[in-house]
Amino acid sequence: MSGKPFLLNGREFGYLNPYLIAEIGVNHEGSIERARRMIEAVAAAGGHAAKFQTYKAELLATRDTSPAYWDRSKEATASQYALFQRWDNFGDDDYRALSDHCAACGIDFISTPFDLPAVDLLAPIAPLLKVASADLTNIPLLRKIGRQGLPVVMSVGASRLDEIATALAELHRAGAANVTLLHCVLNYPTPPVEARLAQIVELARVFGSQCAIGYSDHVTPDVDGSMPALDVAALLGSVVIEKHFTDDRTATGNDHYHAMDGDGLAAFVNRLARLRELYGDSQLDLSGQKAAIDNARRRIVTVRGIDAGTVLGEDDLIALRSNRGIEIAHWDKVVGRTLARTVSEGESLNWADFQ
Known part of the structure; x- marks a missing residue:
């Protein structure tokens, strides 16, 4: 498989060797100690980055006209504002502390900025900035992110190709030279029939000369914890893979129910190693088949x-x-x-x- 690799801080991630982002988001539920333990779990399982979400409810959603768009049988909150307000208690020093803890654990700290002040906070402490799918058309935010000159990873859920092209152009014009696009379906959770992983190939066809291509997943893991969508995404050439992360898949509400845990991440890391072993390289080597040739x-x-x-x-x-x-x-x-x-x-x- 060919395509642009994902480059970050002198490291290169390519086919069957993707950069793995464990999206803790706000599954810490406001506990800094729980967030620290989850970072440690990501590192122990072989993830490359722990990702959070940085926002204040009043800068993200209206109080009365921001209805839920998720599965309310899993997360009963009827208002986006109400849900975001529940978990927006971390301050600037908390995010800096989480960044330091990631560094101490040997992984990257990432957080999605959902407002302009969050960009100012995160740019000095994160190796890249993330654009959420729902902000792909947020021109002021895109320009602010682009001006930081950092690598940008942008999810493209619920977006048309022309909208993606416009967002990409805005980031480039603002100064973001290194942009990675993640196929995403903006449903929580995403039914397997709606995952449409073939869009990874389409993104590569349309934007692959400009961008590395990856996948952000919202499909609920199977009962046994396996995540076949991630396997397929890797086989299709995703060089960045993002998946929500929790310390308790049975927890109710928010993003726990469609997240992976440490065991699931470790199992995926091991499957990737097995896939790389099976894939090998394009250099023909018959030395291991000499007995067959001879006999x-x-x-x-x-x-x-x-x-x-x-x-x-x-x-x-x-x-x-x-x-x-x-x-x-x-x-x-x-x-x-x-x-x-x-x-x-x-x-x-x-x-x-x-x-």
Whole structure:
């Protein structure tokens, strides 16, 4: 598979080796200690980044006209404003502390800025800035993010190709030279039939010369915790993969129910290693198949005893598996040759047997 790699701080992530973002979001539910433990779980499982969400409810949604668009049987809150206000208690120092804790754990700190002040906060403490799907048309925010000159990862859920192109142009004009697009479906959760992972290929076709391409997932993990959507996304060439992360998949509300946990992330990291092993590389190497070449290929064998001086015909010979003699690939060079010695039935012929 070809495509632009994802580059970050001197590291390169490519096919079957994606940059893995564990989207904690606000699944910490306002507890800084819980957020720290979740960062540690992401690092232990092999994730590359723990991602949060930085917002204040009053800068994100109206009080009375921002209805829920998620599955209310999982998250009962009827208003976006009410839900966002519930978990917007972290201050600037909290996010700085989380960034420091990520660094101490050996992973990247990322948080999605949902307003202009959040960009100012995050730009000095994060290696990249994230644009949420719902803000792909937010021109002031895109321009502010672009002016920071940092790599940008932008989810493109619920967006047309022309809207994506407009957002990309705004980021580029503002100064963002390195933009990655993530296919996303902006449904919480996303039914598997609506995941439309083929859009990863379409994004690569349309924007792959400008951007690295990845995937942000909202499909609920299977009962056993497996996440086949992530496997397919990796196989389709996603070089960044983002998935919501929780410390309790059975917790009610918010983003817990469609998130992975530490065990799920570790299992996915192990599957990626297995896929890389199976995929290998494009350099042909037959050294591991030498035994098959030596023993499974057919050789040229006599079907009867034949006197010296006989010109060999096809009826005198048969192709049989053997570890000695002339390979069947040289059949046309053997038929019509004259024997230099008398041979017995079932002998594998060698070049020295001919005049």
